[in-house]
Amino acid sequence: MNSEEKLNHLFEALKAEKASTSVADVTSWIQASAQVSAPKSTSKIIIQKNFFIMITIVTTLIIGGFLFLSGNKESKLTPQQKQTSKEAIMDTSTSIVKQANQLPVNKEFSEIPFIQPLIDLGIEPLPFVEIDNGPAITQLDPIRSTQYSPRTNNQSNAGSWLSSNDSLFVDTLFSSVKSLVFIGDVCNLLVRGSERSDVSMKYEYQLKAKGVFYKKNQGNCELSYERKDSVLTIRVKRKDQEFKGVSVLSETSILEFYVPNNIDVKMNSDLGDIDVNGLKANTTKVYTALGDITAENVSGNIDLYTDLGDISMNDLSGKINSVTSLGDIQGEHILISDNSKFNTSLGDIDVQLRNPLSDCSLDLSSSLGKVKVDRADLKKKSSSQLNIGNGKLKVIMATSLGKVIVR
């Protein structure tokens, strides 16, 4: 077979090849596209892009400035306040450690009806002597402390714990709580929903230092609570330590809540990750300035905000607002029951919606990225914006620099 014949033969073979798509496929593509409205005009897109870029820059500057300026806020305490803190710290000795149940506990504190402090004293006493304003000491082991320091004020609905020797362990219960609020500066938070009637709180704080140094302050962490009309507010404050010398520090601050169903949860942390799991709350509001948010198996009105961090969602249902400035938003098995919003300035959005598209009105946009719907019932992509469906549930997903994918 010469080349000419071979070429003809190949052309014939290709011509005889059957189509792998059908006219029905084409009809479905066209019908799907008919539901998609026309994209915005170029001028609008350009304005939107500039707007998002400006917002991103301004947000970053504000956060940066805030973090930079708020560095030594806690060290500006008055001498009187410091004195009060020191008085509240109780001395620890070996004998007390061994007899945990006989620890002196403030009478007023023990009489509070809704709080039952559980003292964690299973740790060794101090392995070193510390002298204020004294010469530098060499410390090779991490600081260990057993001190539990309850301190209450005259009101029965408020109290606090102070760390001693850079450690604080609290394990307690609160009953008759309808709303749980947390405000703290540095803390990793875990909130777990469970079938129970009271709120369980466990807090662990530990500051470990290695090196040659001496420090002035004690009691650098304070955990306090306040209860008002079934609203329980928990606060964590960490004061800056003055370490003079050469040292390596590692700090652990973990707060864990076990909460009953149908209570409102509001978490506000300046720094740290937040993990909420199994909450069947009316309202769940979570904010962290610097940290990731993970939400799993949560229902109700859900607000997840982080300035610098990723948001990961799994099996959520309800009205969802998920906003981050610098981070990705990832969602699996999301069922929306009201208008919802997923926004990021610099990051990707990838959400798997369980709702049928006919129920939704999707408004997807990316200023400098791609927008894509990749579902069995609709496949559609665009370089800037997609508006799909006319359903009751309005879902907005927007990013400035990144991809938006709806699955």
Added chain:
Amino acid sequence: MEFTKQERFMQLYEPVHERFERYCKTRVYGEFYFKDIMHDTLVVAFEKFDEIKSTDAFLHFLFGTTTRILANHRKKKRPEYVDQLKGKYECSLNENDSIEQQFEINDLYKCLQELDQVTSECIILFEISGFSIKEIMGIQNSSEAAVKQRLSRGRKQLLSLMKSLELKTV
């Protein structure tokens, strides 16, 4: 009885569906997934369907849209990414063909990519999609002589390319 926009579009499109698919498959071989190009083309063509003044211009409109979309896709892809893509979609061969024929068809596709765009398009439309010279004249907006010239030159170039490819393989 008045037809809807979709019905009017499908009436014109349906007769050329298979030929259009073959064209897309060959045209984007090794670069993109042909169904993506088909989808994008048809969606855009349908959206702008009302802008066609005469139904005679449908083929020119449809294939012109494909060319523009393809050019747009190529422009958006960075060169190194296009290189990565090459070969990724070399899977559109007919499973019923023999292995030898599949290799030959693969070589033919590669040689078609080597031709200049208009010539390659002309060959694909005539030899693979099965459009007549008159239809190609409409699609390419060219004279009969120009189309015939392209077909003649294109075949010669293809034969030459395929020979050199065979020699390389040997």
